[in-house]
Amino acid sequence: MPVINFLLDSEKIEFTCDSGTNLMEAVVEAGIELKAVCGGAGSCGKCQVIVKEGEVNQLAQGSLSPDKLKQGYVLACQTEVIEDVRIEIPPESRLSEHQIFVAEEAEDEELLTEKEIQIAEKIELDPLYKRVDLELDEPTLVNNASDLDRLYTGLNQRHDWPGLTTSLSVMEDLASHLRDNNWQTQVSLALANDNYEVSELNAPDYEQPDYGIAVDIGTTTMVLELINLETGESVATSGLYNKQGRYGDDVIGRINYAKQNDDGLDKLHQAVIDTINELIDDVVNKESIDYADIKTAVFAGNTTMSHLFLGIDPNNIRLEPYIPTVNFIPPLQAEELGIKIKEEGWIHYLPGVSSFVGGDITSGVLATEIGKREEITLFIDIGTNGELVLGNQDWLITCSCSAGPAFEGGGIEYGMRAMSGAIEFFEIDEDTYEIKYSTINARPPIGVCGSGLIKLIATLNEVGIINRSGKFESDFEHERLREREYETEFVLVWEEQAGIDEDIVITENDIKNLLRSKGAIYAGIRMMLQNMSLTEDFIEEVLVAGGFGNYINIDDAKKIGLLPDLPNDKFKFVGNTSLKGAKMSLLSKEKFDQVNEIANKMTYLELSAEDQSQEFMDEFVSAQFIPHTDLSLFPSVTETNSDD
Amino acid sequence: MPVINFLLDSEKIEFTCDSGTNLMEAVVEAGIELKAVCGGAGSCGKCQVIVKEGEVNQLAQGSLSPDKLKQGYVLACQTEVIEDVRIEIPPESRLSEHQIFVAEEAEDEELLTEKEIQIAEKIELDPLYKRVDLELDEPTLVNNASDLDRLYTGLNQRHDWPGLTTSLSVMEDLASHLRDNNWQTQVSLALANDNYEVSELNAPDYEQPDYGIAVDIGTTTMVLELINLETGESVATSGLYNKQGRYGDDVIGRINYAKQNDDGLDKLHQAVIDTINELIDDVVNKESIDYADIKTAVFAGNTTMSHLFLGIDPNNIRLEPYIPTVNFIPPLQAEELGIKIKEEGWIHYLPGVSSFVGGDITSGVLATEIGKREEITLFIDIGTNGELVLGNQDWLITCSCSAGPAFEGGGIEYGMRAMSGAIEFFEIDEDTYEIKYSTINARPPIGVCGSGLIKLIATLNEVGIINRSGKFESDFEHERLREREYETEFVLVWEEQAGIDEDIVITENDIKNLLRSKGAIYAGIRMMLQNMSLTEDFIEEVLVAGGFGNYINIDDAKKIGLLPDLPNDKFKFVGNTSLKGAKMSLLSKEKFDQVNEIANKMTYLELSAEDQSQEFMDEFVSAQFIPHTDLSLFPSVTETNSDD
Numbered sequence A, B: 001m002p003v004i005n006f007l008l009d010s011e012k013i014e015f016t017c018d019s020g021t022n023l024m025e026a027v028v029e030a031g032i033e034l035k036a037v038c039g040g041a042g043s044c045g046k047c048q049v050i051v052k053e054g055e056v057n058q059l060a061q062g063s064l065s066p067d068k069l070k071q072g073y074v075l076a077c078q079t080e081v082i083e084d085v086r087i088e089i090p091p092e093s094r095l096s097e098h099q100i101f102v103a104e105e106a107e108d109e110e111l112l113t114e115k116e117i118q119i120a121e122k123i124e125l126d127p128l129y130k131r132v133d134l135e136l137d138e139p140t141l142v143n144n145a146s147d148l149d150r151l152y153t154g155l156n157q158r159h160d161w162p163g164l165t166t167s168l169s170v171m172e173d174l175a176s177h178l179r180d181n182n183w184q185t186q187v188s189l190a191l192a193n194d195n196y197e198v199s200e201l202n203a204p205d206y207e208q209p210d211y212g213i214a215v216d217i218g219t220t221t222m223v224l225e226l227i228n229l230e231t232g233e234s235v236a237t238s239g240l241y242n243k244q245g246r247y248g249d250d251v252i253g254r255i256n257y258a259k260q261n262d263d264g265l266d267k268l269h270q271a272v273i274d275t276i277n278e279l280i281d282d283v284v285n286k287e288s289i290d291y292a293d294i295k296t297a298v299f300a301g302n303t304t305m306s307h308l309f310l311g312i313d314p315n316n317i318r319l320e321p322y323i324p325t326v327n328f329i330p331p332l333q334a335e336e337l338g339i340k341i342k343e344e345g346w347i348h349y350l351p352g353v354s355s356f357v358g359g360d361i362t363s364g365v366l367a368t369e370i371g372k373r374e375e376i377t378l379f380i381d382i383g384t385n386g387e388l389v390l391g392n393q394d395w396l397i398t399c400s401c402s403a404g405p406a407f408e409g410g411g412i413e414y415g416m417r418a419m420s421g422a423i424e425f426f427e428i429d430e431d432t433y434e435i436k437y438s439t440i441n442a443r444p445p446i447g448v449c450g451s452g453l454i455k456l457i458a459t460l461n462e463v464g465i466i467n468r469s470g471k472f473e474s475d476f477e478h479e480r481l482r483e484r485e486y487e488t489e490f491v492l493v494w495e496e497q498a499g500i501d502e503d504i505v506i507t508e509n510d511i512k513n514l515l516r517s518k519g520a521i522y523a524g525i526r527m528m529l530q531n532m533s534l535t536e537d538f539i540e541e542v543l544v545a546g547g548f549g550n551y552i553n554i555d556d557a558k559k560i561g562l563l564p565d566l567p568n569d570k571f572k573f574v575g576n577t578s579l580k581g582a583k584m585s586l587l588s589k590e591k592f593d594q595v596n597e598i599a600n601k602m603t604y605l606e607l608s609a610e611d612q613s614q615e616f617m618d619e620f621v622s623a624q625f626i627p628h629t630d631l632s633l634f635p636s637v638t639e640t641n642s643d644d
């Protein structure tokens, strides 16, 4: 059997496999996190590795340049191992292992500060798992209700709990528990299916706190908060890349992977459960608590994530007419999914609206309370899909625009996620075209992340290197601008300064992709406004959610026409509202009910539906310019930038 | 390790055990069904076996006569095996293995025929598990509800199903099932917790019938009916002795066994589950169906049985103030209890009212519809406890009187259950005192069963052998009447005619026990009437339920003062109403809801409560005569029987 020696930055991994093994699979098995935006279809070109020694069997070469081919680059997903090889994994192909930014750490003074949602202050604590002190009458020959009826009566004197149920294991303990504790008890009630379940009985002096977890299941990153259910305090937070990343970068890549591999669905399902369990391990260790001290959990994530979380085939999400199997997910018990909290603990997944507007968005609407205000608010969550919500207390409309992965670095030759070594900021001298940049963690640059790309496009246009169509100005000449086969590229960082062995460039095609992405989002905003017969002026506030939002500069975003041209003070970054809404739901039954109402109330605007698609296409085409075909939509931008 | 050779009627069983093993346990382990009325406490004396060879260690000898001791009799429950032995199991000590009478077979022309409750005619079929045909609209970009919402909408167009839920396994199949079947489907809905669960999806042409089971969990015998849920027809019936019998004959014996043995509760729980599974095996084999074709189950049984069925400690049932852990049992899934039907199938156990009025009685009230009539009905279920219900559409009162096991043969020296060889009928010649009798299955007599005992007391009194106090008439002399230590006995069958090696006798103490039993039941009836300020005349109908009811003669029962002195045409034998009510509940959600209302509505009269106990004691004492102290209560009996 062939032996593979993987060479990484700082380690070597030896791995033995069968002859004919797919190299991507071997990489994954060996525990190395490799980029795979397209899910192993051979189209994204992100899974490049270098064959240093030995022969491999290449099934396809994708878009690898002749130069790279010469250096031994192959696409791991299109390569079979047939003999002993040495494989180098270049840093730009790896999913960096650095810690996910969680709320506290993400703060950065140069950026607009996040509008912090002070959950504990806002809501009245009424968690989905709670303890009630009870003192029951001792039974007599006359007052002779069963123990369970006595318990129910006691509970209902305190509150009207609809349809109480009790698990067999609690019934087994009930008689001796009540008698041993002299008819005083602490009863734990857990929200199950529209009703409460008597979930635990504890002695009156039992003091161990109950915990819950709120989890944002992002396609890319997952964040978990461990919450003390009695105080409402967040006691620990942990973040990790979604382990599904190795099977595809975006939801479409993952759906493809599930479709094309026999055990694809199982692997994706297991990957998300494993990630959750690792996050749980982390907070349990940090706080030295038991797994069983975590009594319940609320999850929020997009619709593909909900399907993979449940182990349900997500294929119809991808196929017209884009029908999810389930939007409202009945509660399940932790052991049914293998989630490492109290085995019988109830798991809630916030409801979605459609295949492309999921529980992360309804959670965001809950957290931001845009459905409770008089004023009209625009909510934007930019990721591979841009999910948009517009509305107020009377109506809520939502749509999803396939922005594509450009802002996450996908489809951009040197694009990458916001990881160490990613350029996040540019300055180009108007005269010399000298370029200054900064990178995340101040590491030598290896690519450009989303916020860097927005800044870059704005700046290239501002200094006159590219025109409003995103093409290089025909009269611009500089050593940085050069032709290669079928492509024009502009050098951002020379090899000498770069953290990789080549120049970092941006191509005309990259710019085209970026304009498509921003155009799709802007067109989505326009479509929602038009459907409600409104104009931009009616928008009182724009809330930008998601990790990405933390790093974009509003002025740049307006300059390129990604965000509408409204005064800066109308924009707020609201951070991970998916996580915040999950936490609110965990801590308040009222909020939990509200998120269900929100999901019911939201009108989904399907942009590919017949009555919308031509209009959307027109809006989309008009938005492929910097900032837009119709300059009157961007008055402030065109004022200051009248030279293009 | 010692080897035990068990000698039975027709077989030999060899069994190896550790030295010191309890002989009762060895018997049970060897698969032999031995009587153990007191649950192995050494007090009932029913577990007699004969040591033919070898030495044993006797811990106690109980009430074994010197004669029996000489013959090698020991109480199995009080004996330890220390070396190789040969043990004979006499027939009177065995639980006979003959088939339990199920409704069809129990008919007997000489007895009043059972008032057959024609379930299928009476109720509108709406079973707790049902299939609904659905034709759904194909989704489009505009009509783009999730698959599950589409299914729910389709179902709700047919009927208002409150709070529908869906299991994960159904969600996993849903998308492909709907698409493969062109949006036509048969949806199976199962009643879960106050709501319906989408439990299965089948192709529109799927025709396999769904089955359910209704089960009466009697302390002694258990009967199961397999029912086709579409037609309401009973397709197979099976009966077995409750395998708990080896651990105690009545509920108090079993509660003691659970209390006194470390794994007693487990064993009792497993025994009832094993019995149920054997009954299921039987009907599944008879009908050649799959276990998974049985989709749901309804059980009825007394409160001790419900606790043991669930594996809940029944000890408080036995201890004042007699509090059960649970009367209303939440539905459970079959696999949780290890019941061999469809794993996720829902299990319903009909609700009880108190520790001594259980789901078998509420089921009986449902089946007989006494809570729907204008006229007042008395419902009697005679077993170890006599459970009584009195009432009409406006009120229902119930009580339980500890009749003791006399009518089941307990506490009666030659008493036995209605099994092969039991004397069920007597005739005593007034002049010669010659005795004629008949036995079940015409086997040589080995004891007397309940109906035989009633006939015997009535006859002994009629011919002047015993007086109204149950004592042998002082002036009666006959070779059949003889003294022994502290006891007077009357020979019923001489050894030569008997199926055992001794005379079959009735003692004065036996008669006292029988008068206690009948007195307790009659006093219970009186207490209920008095609590409602009524007299016997108000009773329009007396319904006698239970297997025992099938074999008693009304005239004899009135003669001894067991049943009130009402015209014969007011008495009806209604058979196993526990089973019938379970079947009705299985087939009709309306009936299922009714039985819950019944349990809520019934007023339980605790006869040992302070305000009742003195009155009850008076009534009880007055009823220790044949037929009663107050002869005016039995005018018809005293008329024809004026010679005592």
Ligand code: FES
Binding pocket: B035, B036, B037, B038, B039, B040, B041, B042, B043, B044, B045, B046, B047, B062, B075, B076, B077, B078
């Ligand atoms: S005396 Fe042995 S079981 Fe009762």
Ligand SMILES: [Mg+2]
Binding pocket: A217, A218, A219, A360, A383, A546, A578
């Ligand atoms: Mg997100």
Ligand SMILES: [Mg+2]
Binding pocket: B217, B218, B219, B360, B383, B546, B578
């Ligand atoms: Mg019964």
